[in-house]
Amino acid sequence: MNYIDAQYVPHFPGGDNDSLYDYLNNIVRGLKSVGPLGFVQLDNSDASSEMSQRERRLLEIQTAISSVSMHLQTGFSHGLSRQFYELLDEDAWEDEDVLPDMSSVRTFLQVLVGTDGNRRPGIGTNGRGSVTAFWLADGNRLTVECLPEERITWVLTRELDGETVRAAGESRPARLLHELTPYNPEIWFD
Protein backbone atom coordinates (compact mmCIF):
# COMPACT_ATOMS: atom_id res chain seq x y z
CA MET A 1 0.00 0.00 0.00
CA ASN A 2 1.11 3.56 -0.69
CA TYR A 3 -0.47 6.26 1.39
CA ILE A 4 -0.61 9.93 0.45
CA ASP A 5 -0.44 12.07 3.53
CA ALA A 6 -2.70 14.93 2.47
CA GLN A 7 -1.14 17.53 4.74
CA TYR A 8 2.07 17.43 2.69
CA VAL A 9 0.62 17.36 -0.81
CA PRO A 10 2.25 20.12 -2.89
CA HIS A 11 0.35 22.77 -4.73
CA PHE A 12 -0.27 21.84 -8.33
CA PRO A 13 -2.03 24.33 -10.55
CA GLY A 14 -5.68 23.76 -10.96
CA GLY A 15 -6.68 27.32 -10.95
CA ASP A 16 -3.84 29.78 -11.05
CA ASN A 17 -1.41 30.94 -13.66
CA ASP A 18 -1.12 29.22 -17.00
CA SER A 19 -2.90 26.22 -18.41
CA LEU A 20 -1.84 22.79 -17.22
CA TYR A 21 -0.62 22.29 -20.79
CA ASP A 22 1.90 25.14 -20.35
CA TYR A 23 2.72 24.27 -16.75
CA LEU A 24 3.58 20.63 -17.40
CA ASN A 25 5.48 21.43 -20.59
CA ASN A 26 7.55 24.03 -18.78
CA ILE A 27 8.48 21.60 -16.01
CA VAL A 28 9.83 19.13 -18.55
CA ARG A 29 11.61 21.89 -20.51
CA GLY A 30 13.11 23.24 -17.27
CA LEU A 31 14.63 19.88 -16.49
CA LYS A 32 16.50 20.00 -19.80
CA SER A 33 17.49 23.70 -19.70
CA VAL A 34 21.20 24.48 -19.72
CA GLY A 35 22.92 27.77 -20.55
CA PRO A 36 25.44 28.16 -23.38
CA LEU A 37 29.14 27.96 -22.49
CA GLY A 38 30.20 30.83 -20.24
CA PHE A 39 26.62 31.68 -19.27
CA VAL A 40 24.58 30.76 -16.26
CA GLN A 41 20.96 30.33 -17.26
CA LEU A 42 18.99 32.12 -14.55
CA ASP A 43 15.54 31.66 -15.95
CA ASN A 44 14.38 29.16 -18.50
CA SER A 45 12.46 30.13 -21.59
CA ASP A 46 8.95 29.30 -20.44
CA ALA A 47 6.37 30.09 -23.06
CA SER A 48 3.61 32.30 -21.76
CA SER A 49 1.13 34.80 -23.10
CA GLU A 50 1.39 38.54 -22.57
CA MET A 51 -1.70 40.15 -21.10
CA SER A 52 -2.67 42.84 -18.66
CA GLN A 53 -3.08 42.04 -14.96
CA ARG A 54 -6.83 42.29 -15.33
CA GLU A 55 -6.88 39.93 -18.32
CA ARG A 56 -4.60 37.45 -16.59
CA ARG A 57 -6.69 37.48 -13.44
CA LEU A 58 -9.85 36.86 -15.46
CA LEU A 59 -8.17 33.89 -17.11
CA GLU A 60 -7.03 32.58 -13.71
CA ILE A 61 -10.56 32.89 -12.34
CA GLN A 62 -12.08 31.19 -15.37
CA THR A 63 -9.52 28.39 -15.12
CA ALA A 64 -10.35 27.95 -11.42
CA ILE A 65 -14.07 27.76 -12.25
CA SER A 66 -13.34 25.24 -14.99
CA SER A 67 -11.28 23.13 -12.61
CA VAL A 68 -14.30 22.49 -10.34
CA SER A 69 -16.91 22.49 -13.11
CA MET A 70 -17.35 18.70 -12.92
CA HIS A 71 -18.56 19.15 -9.32
CA LEU A 72 -21.13 21.82 -10.24
CA GLN A 73 -24.51 21.56 -11.93
CA THR A 74 -24.44 21.23 -15.73
CA GLY A 75 -24.01 24.58 -17.43
CA PHE A 76 -23.21 26.34 -14.15
CA SER A 77 -19.56 27.00 -14.94
CA HIS A 78 -20.18 28.57 -18.35
CA GLY A 79 -22.59 31.07 -16.80
CA LEU A 80 -20.24 31.85 -13.92
CA SER A 81 -17.30 32.41 -16.25
CA ARG A 82 -19.35 34.83 -18.29
CA GLN A 83 -20.42 36.68 -15.13
CA PHE A 84 -16.78 37.22 -14.22
CA TYR A 85 -16.06 38.24 -17.81
CA GLU A 86 -18.69 40.98 -17.46
CA LEU A 87 -17.48 41.94 -13.97
CA LEU A 88 -13.88 42.36 -15.12
CA ASP A 89 -14.75 43.87 -18.48
CA GLU A 90 -12.29 46.58 -19.45
CA ASP A 91 -15.01 49.23 -19.68
CA ALA A 92 -16.74 48.23 -16.44
CA TRP A 93 -13.78 47.62 -14.14
CA GLU A 94 -12.47 50.51 -12.04
CA ASP A 95 -8.70 50.50 -12.28
CA GLU A 96 -8.26 51.65 -8.67
CA ASP A 97 -10.15 48.60 -7.36
CA VAL A 98 -8.17 45.58 -6.21
CA LEU A 99 -8.73 42.59 -8.46
CA PRO A 100 -10.44 39.58 -6.83
CA ASP A 101 -7.70 37.58 -5.15
CA MET A 102 -7.45 33.92 -6.03
CA SER A 103 -7.72 32.71 -2.46
CA SER A 104 -11.12 34.44 -2.18
CA VAL A 105 -12.15 33.03 -5.55
CA ARG A 106 -11.32 29.53 -4.31
CA THR A 107 -13.43 30.18 -1.19
CA PHE A 108 -16.28 31.32 -3.44
CA LEU A 109 -16.03 28.10 -5.46
CA GLN A 110 -16.04 26.05 -2.25
CA VAL A 111 -19.30 27.78 -1.30
CA LEU A 112 -20.84 26.81 -4.65
CA VAL A 113 -19.66 23.21 -4.45
CA GLY A 114 -20.82 22.96 -0.82
CA THR A 115 -24.30 24.36 -1.46
CA ASP A 116 -24.67 22.37 -4.71
CA GLY A 117 -27.39 24.68 -5.92
CA ASN A 118 -29.20 24.96 -9.22
CA ARG A 119 -29.24 28.74 -9.18
CA ARG A 120 -26.21 30.84 -9.88
CA PRO A 121 -25.64 33.74 -7.50
CA GLY A 122 -25.09 37.33 -8.49
CA ILE A 123 -21.46 38.26 -7.95
CA GLY A 124 -19.52 41.34 -7.00
CA THR A 125 -16.37 42.44 -5.26
CA ASN A 126 -15.77 44.88 -2.44
CA GLY A 127 -12.87 46.53 -4.26
CA ARG A 128 -10.43 45.06 -1.73
CA GLY A 129 -10.10 41.58 -3.23
CA SER A 130 -12.94 39.54 -1.76
CA VAL A 131 -15.78 38.03 -3.81
CA THR A 132 -19.39 38.64 -2.85
CA ALA A 133 -22.10 36.17 -3.84
CA PHE A 134 -25.78 36.97 -3.43
CA TRP A 135 -29.03 35.14 -4.02
CA LEU A 136 -32.41 36.85 -4.15
CA ALA A 137 -35.70 34.93 -4.16
CA ASP A 138 -39.15 36.49 -3.53
CA GLY A 139 -37.62 39.30 -1.53
CA ASN A 140 -35.50 36.89 0.54
CA ARG A 141 -31.85 37.77 0.26
CA LEU A 142 -28.68 35.88 1.14
CA THR A 143 -25.28 37.53 0.80
CA VAL A 144 -22.01 35.65 1.34
CA GLU A 145 -18.72 37.46 1.37
CA CYS A 146 -15.92 35.07 0.39
CA LEU A 147 -12.59 35.86 1.99
CA PRO A 148 -9.13 34.31 1.66
CA GLU A 149 -8.24 31.04 3.37
CA GLU A 150 -11.72 29.53 3.23
CA ARG A 151 -13.35 32.13 5.46
CA ILE A 152 -16.81 33.57 4.83
CA THR A 153 -19.24 35.98 6.37
CA TRP A 154 -22.93 35.74 5.57
CA VAL A 155 -26.00 37.86 6.13
CA LEU A 156 -29.60 37.10 5.24
CA THR A 157 -33.10 38.51 5.26
CA ARG A 158 -35.83 35.87 5.20
CA GLU A 159 -39.63 35.87 5.49
CA LEU A 160 -40.59 33.02 7.83
CA ASP A 161 -44.08 32.48 9.29
CA GLY A 162 -45.08 36.02 8.42
CA GLU A 163 -42.08 37.58 10.10
CA THR A 164 -38.93 39.06 8.63
CA VAL A 165 -35.89 37.36 10.11
CA ARG A 166 -32.42 38.83 9.83
CA ALA A 167 -29.32 36.83 10.65
CA ALA A 168 -25.59 36.92 10.08
CA GLY A 169 -22.55 34.80 10.83
CA GLU A 170 -18.94 33.95 10.16
CA SER A 171 -18.07 30.49 9.00
CA ARG A 172 -16.36 28.23 6.49
CA PRO A 173 -17.81 27.10 3.15
CA ALA A 174 -18.22 23.48 4.26
CA ARG A 175 -20.44 24.57 7.19
CA LEU A 176 -22.55 27.18 5.42
CA LEU A 177 -25.44 24.95 4.40
CA HIS A 178 -25.68 23.53 7.92
CA GLU A 179 -25.78 27.00 9.46
CA LEU A 180 -28.48 28.14 7.05
CA THR A 181 -30.72 25.13 7.74
CA PRO A 182 -33.06 26.99 10.18
CA TYR A 183 -33.85 29.47 7.39
CA ASN A 184 -34.89 26.89 4.75
CA PRO A 185 -32.06 27.76 2.38
CA GLU A 186 -33.53 25.76 -0.51
CA ILE A 187 -35.35 28.93 -1.53
CA TRP A 188 -32.00 30.29 -2.71
CA PHE A 189 -30.37 27.15 -4.06
CA ASP A 190 -33.05 24.84 -5.54
Add this chain to the structure above:
Amino acid sequence: MRYVKAPIVEAVLEFRWSEVRSLADLKLALEDKAFNDFGDAKPRVTINTAFDVGKGELSQDRKEIGYETSVKDGTERVFLEERKFVYIKNAPYTEWNDFRERAIGLIHPFSAALNLLEFSRIGLRFINRIDIPVGDGGKIDTDEYISIKFDGPREDAGSIDEFQMRVVKPTVVEGISYALVVATSQSPLSGHTAIILDIDVFTKFPVPYQEPTFSELLSSMREQKNGIFESCITDKSRELFGGMVK
Protein backbone atom coordinates in the same frame (compact mmCIF):
# COMPACT_ATOMS: atom_id res chain seq x y z
CA MET B 1 -19.26 6.01 -22.99
CA ARG B 2 -18.40 8.88 -20.68
CA TYR B 3 -18.51 9.66 -16.99
CA VAL B 4 -21.06 11.98 -15.37
CA LYS B 5 -18.29 13.82 -13.54
CA ALA B 6 -15.50 13.31 -16.05
CA PRO B 7 -12.19 14.11 -14.31
CA ILE B 8 -10.83 15.76 -17.48
CA VAL B 9 -9.40 19.16 -16.61
CA GLU B 10 -7.93 19.91 -20.04
CA ALA B 11 -8.31 18.15 -23.38
CA VAL B 12 -5.70 19.16 -25.93
CA LEU B 13 -5.09 18.54 -29.63
CA GLU B 14 -1.67 19.70 -30.79
CA PHE B 15 -0.46 19.82 -34.39
CA ARG B 16 3.19 20.46 -35.30
CA TRP B 17 4.83 21.02 -38.66
CA SER B 18 8.41 21.29 -39.85
CA GLU B 19 8.69 24.59 -41.70
CA VAL B 20 8.50 27.81 -39.75
CA ARG B 21 5.51 30.04 -40.45
CA SER B 22 5.86 33.78 -39.90
CA LEU B 23 4.05 35.64 -37.12
CA ALA B 24 2.32 37.72 -39.77
CA ASP B 25 1.00 34.58 -41.47
CA LEU B 26 -0.18 33.19 -38.13
CA LYS B 27 -2.07 36.37 -37.35
CA LEU B 28 -3.61 36.46 -40.79
CA ALA B 29 -4.84 32.88 -40.40
CA LEU B 30 -6.63 33.92 -37.19
CA GLU B 31 -8.83 36.25 -39.20
CA ASP B 32 -10.77 33.32 -40.65
CA LYS B 33 -14.44 33.26 -39.57
CA ALA B 34 -13.82 29.97 -37.76
CA PHE B 35 -12.16 32.06 -35.03
CA ASN B 36 -15.04 34.53 -34.71
CA ASP B 37 -15.87 33.29 -31.19
CA PHE B 38 -12.33 34.00 -30.03
CA GLY B 39 -11.08 37.28 -28.61
CA ASP B 40 -8.11 39.45 -29.51
CA ALA B 41 -4.86 37.54 -30.01
CA LYS B 42 -2.25 38.03 -27.26
CA PRO B 43 1.44 37.54 -28.00
CA ARG B 44 3.10 34.39 -26.68
CA VAL B 45 6.65 35.06 -25.64
CA THR B 46 9.69 33.42 -24.16
CA ILE B 47 12.03 35.41 -21.94
CA ASN B 48 15.55 34.13 -21.32
CA THR B 49 17.60 35.64 -18.55
CA ALA B 50 21.29 34.72 -18.42
CA PHE B 51 24.41 35.83 -16.59
CA ASP B 52 27.54 36.33 -18.73
CA VAL B 53 30.29 35.01 -16.49
CA GLY B 54 33.10 36.70 -18.49
CA LYS B 55 31.54 40.18 -18.56
CA GLY B 56 29.71 39.92 -15.27
CA GLU B 57 26.51 41.11 -16.96
CA LEU B 58 22.89 40.07 -16.94
CA SER B 59 21.15 39.76 -20.27
CA GLN B 60 17.52 39.28 -21.11
CA ASP B 61 16.15 38.12 -24.41
CA ARG B 62 12.42 38.45 -25.14
CA LYS B 63 11.20 36.57 -28.16
CA GLU B 64 7.72 36.62 -29.59
CA ILE B 65 6.87 33.10 -30.70
CA GLY B 66 3.19 33.27 -31.57
CA TYR B 67 -0.26 34.11 -30.29
CA GLU B 68 -2.89 32.99 -27.84
CA THR B 69 -6.59 33.58 -28.10
CA SER B 70 -9.54 32.36 -26.05
CA VAL B 71 -13.34 32.44 -26.03
CA LYS B 72 -15.24 34.74 -23.64
CA ASP B 73 -15.89 32.16 -20.94
CA GLY B 74 -12.30 30.94 -21.09
CA THR B 75 -13.19 27.31 -21.74
CA GLU B 76 -11.41 27.15 -25.10
CA ARG B 77 -7.95 28.43 -25.91
CA VAL B 78 -5.79 28.31 -29.01
CA PHE B 79 -2.01 28.68 -29.04
CA LEU B 80 -0.39 29.42 -32.38
CA GLU B 81 3.34 29.23 -32.71
CA GLU B 82 5.77 29.15 -35.64
CA ARG B 83 5.62 25.38 -35.78
CA LYS B 84 2.52 24.39 -33.89
CA PHE B 85 -1.19 24.85 -33.37
CA VAL B 86 -2.70 23.87 -30.03
CA TYR B 87 -6.41 23.65 -29.24
CA ILE B 88 -7.24 23.41 -25.54
CA LYS B 89 -10.69 22.59 -24.20
CA ASN B 90 -10.96 23.24 -20.50
CA ALA B 91 -13.47 21.45 -18.30
CA PRO B 92 -16.32 20.81 -18.48
CA TYR B 93 -15.63 18.27 -21.21
CA THR B 94 -18.72 17.01 -23.00
CA GLU B 95 -17.92 14.32 -25.53
CA TRP B 96 -15.36 13.27 -28.07
CA ASN B 97 -17.34 14.21 -31.17
CA ASP B 98 -17.85 17.79 -29.93
CA PHE B 99 -14.19 18.13 -29.08
CA ARG B 100 -12.93 16.57 -32.29
CA GLU B 101 -15.26 18.53 -34.57
CA ARG B 102 -14.44 21.81 -32.89
CA ALA B 103 -10.69 21.21 -33.15
CA ILE B 104 -10.90 20.15 -36.79
CA GLY B 105 -13.18 23.10 -37.53
CA LEU B 106 -10.31 25.33 -36.43
CA ILE B 107 -7.29 23.47 -37.79
CA HIS B 108 -8.88 23.00 -41.22
CA PRO B 109 -9.07 26.68 -42.27
CA PHE B 110 -5.84 27.36 -40.42
CA SER B 111 -4.02 24.66 -42.40
CA ALA B 112 -5.49 25.96 -45.64
CA ALA B 113 -4.35 29.50 -44.88
CA LEU B 114 -0.80 28.34 -44.08
CA ASN B 115 -0.70 25.70 -46.79
CA LEU B 116 0.02 22.90 -44.32
CA LEU B 117 -0.18 19.60 -46.16
CA GLU B 118 1.49 17.44 -43.55
CA PHE B 119 1.99 17.42 -39.79
CA SER B 120 5.27 16.29 -38.31
CA ARG B 121 3.55 15.38 -35.05
CA ILE B 122 -0.01 15.18 -33.77
CA GLY B 123 -0.59 14.97 -30.03
CA LEU B 124 -3.83 14.11 -28.26
CA ARG B 125 -3.47 14.95 -24.62
CA PHE B 126 -5.96 14.60 -21.79
CA ILE B 127 -5.07 15.94 -18.36
CA ASN B 128 -7.21 14.30 -15.68
CA ARG B 129 -7.48 15.11 -11.99
CA ILE B 130 -9.02 12.56 -9.67
CA ASP B 131 -10.40 14.32 -6.59
CA ILE B 132 -10.31 11.92 -3.67
CA PRO B 133 -11.99 12.60 -0.32
CA VAL B 134 -9.62 12.38 2.60
CA GLY B 135 -11.03 10.61 5.63
CA ASP B 136 -10.48 11.38 9.27
CA GLY B 137 -7.01 9.88 9.17
CA GLY B 138 -5.89 12.48 6.62
CA LYS B 139 -4.49 9.82 4.30
CA ILE B 140 -5.55 7.88 1.23
CA ASP B 141 -4.20 4.62 -0.09
CA THR B 142 -3.17 5.28 -3.71
CA ASP B 143 -3.44 1.57 -4.55
CA GLU B 144 -7.19 1.87 -4.09
CA TYR B 145 -7.48 4.50 -6.83
CA ILE B 146 -4.73 3.90 -9.41
CA SER B 147 -2.98 0.83 -10.71
CA ILE B 148 0.45 2.50 -10.83
CA LYS B 149 2.40 1.52 -7.78
CA PHE B 150 5.43 2.93 -6.07
CA ASP B 151 7.48 0.48 -4.09
CA GLY B 152 10.39 2.31 -2.56
CA PRO B 153 13.89 0.90 -2.36
CA ARG B 154 13.66 0.45 1.39
CA GLU B 155 11.29 -0.04 4.28
CA ASP B 156 10.13 3.32 5.59
CA ALA B 157 7.15 5.06 7.11
CA GLY B 158 4.93 3.86 4.26
CA SER B 159 3.48 7.20 3.24
CA ILE B 160 4.17 9.48 0.27
CA ASP B 161 4.63 13.23 0.63
CA GLU B 162 5.02 13.80 -3.12
CA PHE B 163 4.96 11.53 -6.13
CA GLN B 164 5.67 12.51 -9.74
CA MET B 165 6.42 10.08 -12.53
CA ARG B 166 6.76 10.50 -16.29
CA VAL B 167 7.18 7.60 -18.67
CA VAL B 168 7.24 7.60 -22.48
CA LYS B 169 6.42 4.37 -24.34
CA PRO B 170 5.27 3.16 -27.73
CA THR B 171 1.68 1.94 -27.84
CA VAL B 172 0.72 -1.33 -29.51
CA VAL B 173 -0.14 0.69 -32.64
CA GLU B 174 2.87 1.23 -34.87
CA GLY B 175 3.98 4.85 -34.98
CA ILE B 176 1.92 5.97 -31.97
CA SER B 177 3.58 6.53 -28.60
CA TYR B 178 2.43 8.00 -25.33
CA ALA B 179 3.76 10.00 -22.43
CA LEU B 180 2.12 9.36 -19.09
CA VAL B 181 2.55 11.67 -16.13
CA VAL B 182 1.24 10.62 -12.75
CA ALA B 183 1.51 13.06 -9.87
CA THR B 184 0.00 13.78 -6.50
CA SER B 185 -1.62 17.18 -6.27
CA GLN B 186 -3.80 19.47 -4.23
CA SER B 187 -7.48 19.27 -4.99
CA PRO B 188 -9.51 22.47 -5.32
CA LEU B 189 -12.14 20.76 -3.14
CA SER B 190 -12.00 21.10 0.60
CA GLY B 191 -11.24 17.83 2.40
CA HIS B 192 -9.87 16.21 -0.76
CA THR B 193 -6.50 15.38 -2.24
CA ALA B 194 -5.89 14.59 -5.90
CA ILE B 195 -3.97 12.48 -8.36
CA ILE B 196 -3.11 13.88 -11.80
CA LEU B 197 -3.12 11.53 -14.80
CA ASP B 198 -1.72 13.35 -17.82
CA ILE B 199 -1.95 11.17 -20.93
CA ASP B 200 -0.33 12.45 -24.12
CA VAL B 201 -0.72 10.14 -27.12
CA PHE B 202 1.32 11.29 -30.11
CA THR B 203 2.51 10.26 -33.55
CA LYS B 204 6.11 9.36 -34.31
CA PHE B 205 5.85 9.86 -38.06
CA PRO B 206 4.71 12.62 -40.45
CA VAL B 207 0.98 12.54 -41.09
CA PRO B 208 -0.49 13.81 -44.38
CA TYR B 209 -3.44 16.07 -43.77
CA GLN B 210 -5.92 14.18 -45.90
CA GLU B 211 -9.00 12.05 -45.33
CA PRO B 212 -9.74 9.34 -44.40
CA THR B 213 -6.22 8.83 -42.99
CA PHE B 214 -6.46 11.80 -40.68
CA SER B 215 -9.79 10.88 -39.04
CA GLU B 216 -8.80 7.24 -38.72
CA LEU B 217 -5.60 8.25 -37.01
CA LEU B 218 -7.42 10.48 -34.51
CA SER B 219 -9.84 7.67 -33.70
CA SER B 220 -6.98 5.30 -33.15
CA MET B 221 -5.19 7.78 -30.88
CA ARG B 222 -8.39 8.28 -28.91
CA GLU B 223 -8.77 4.52 -28.42
CA GLN B 224 -5.22 4.36 -27.10
CA LYS B 225 -5.80 7.29 -24.77
CA ASN B 226 -8.99 5.77 -23.36
CA GLY B 227 -7.31 2.40 -22.93
CA ILE B 228 -4.40 3.92 -21.02
CA PHE B 229 -6.73 5.89 -18.76
CA GLU B 230 -8.95 2.93 -17.95
CA SER B 231 -5.97 0.72 -17.20
CA CYS B 232 -4.59 3.36 -14.81
CA ILE B 233 -7.68 3.64 -12.61
CA THR B 234 -9.62 1.33 -10.32
CA ASP B 235 -13.33 0.86 -9.72
CA LYS B 236 -13.05 3.01 -6.63
CA SER B 237 -11.92 5.90 -8.85
CA ARG B 238 -14.75 5.18 -11.26
CA GLU B 239 -17.22 5.52 -8.36
CA LEU B 240 -15.92 9.05 -7.82
CA PHE B 241 -16.87 9.94 -11.41
CA GLY B 242 -20.59 9.45 -10.71
CA GLY B 243 -21.24 6.56 -13.10
CA MET B 244 -21.77 6.69 -16.85
CA VAL B 245 -23.94 9.15 -18.77
CA LYS B 246 -27.06 7.32 -20.00
